[in-house]
């Protein structure tokens with residue numbers, strides 16, 4: 391399989407609770423997960439940009455659905471190229487305690503509506519902190535993704551905070567917590583070291599080319 395090369399990326403559309411979702415034609419890859427899990431950091435790492443997606447030590451930073459236009463191609467063997475323009479979708483983080491219940495319900499509605507109504511959505515990555523057991527909200531998001539007809543791919547974030555020897559145990563903890571079997575993909579990733587990025591690029595090529 392070829393290698394994904396991202397030439398350029400820019401923030402294209404920002405949707406609040408009341409905005410109409412864009413009707414883009416390019417394949418959309420969405421990133422979901424609780425607040426502070428590392429969605430924006432992952433998207434920056436994938437786009438090779440330090441701060442295109444805003445990150446913060448303060449949770450609840452991304453309160454909108456942000457669409458990034460990604461100019462990419464797949465570098466095949468023999469130096470051949472296949473253009474693969476994409477849209478990355480940074481979903482608002484859930485489970486942030488300081489947000490009122492009514493506001494977090496609005497976000498939930500926005501995420502669920504997006505998952506069920508986007509015609510261009512091809513795949514959803516669900517980010518979970520590799521160190522922790524999935525929460526009730528994580529399980530709900532996992533169920534929403536499945537219910538919308540997508541096979542979630544889990545990214546276990548902040549892998550730099552774990553010893554390599556602890557990783558496979560944590561992958562089992564995550565699968566068990568979600569009630570999933572060994573076929574569920576769980577990819578460890580670190581935004582600090584970029585470890586695991588190539589595996590995610592490979593999944594993106596697979597998702598976007600089918």
Ligand SMILES: Nc1nc2c(ncn2[C@@H]2O[C@H](COP(=O)(O)OP(=O)(O)OP(=O)(O)O)[C@@H](O)[C@H]2O)c(=O)[nH]1
Nearest residue numbers: 426427428429430431445446450451452483548581
């Ligand atoms: N050590 C470590 N820290 C990380 C990693 N990824 C993200 N962080 C840190 O975790 C915090 C939250 O990261 P964000 O990328 O803003 O998280 P988010 O999921 O976009 O959060 P919301 O926008 O609130 O939903 C920041 O302080 C990041 O620097 C990682 O792989 N390793």
Ligand SMILES: [Mg+2]
Nearest residue numbers: 429430451452
């Ligand atoms: Mg964010």
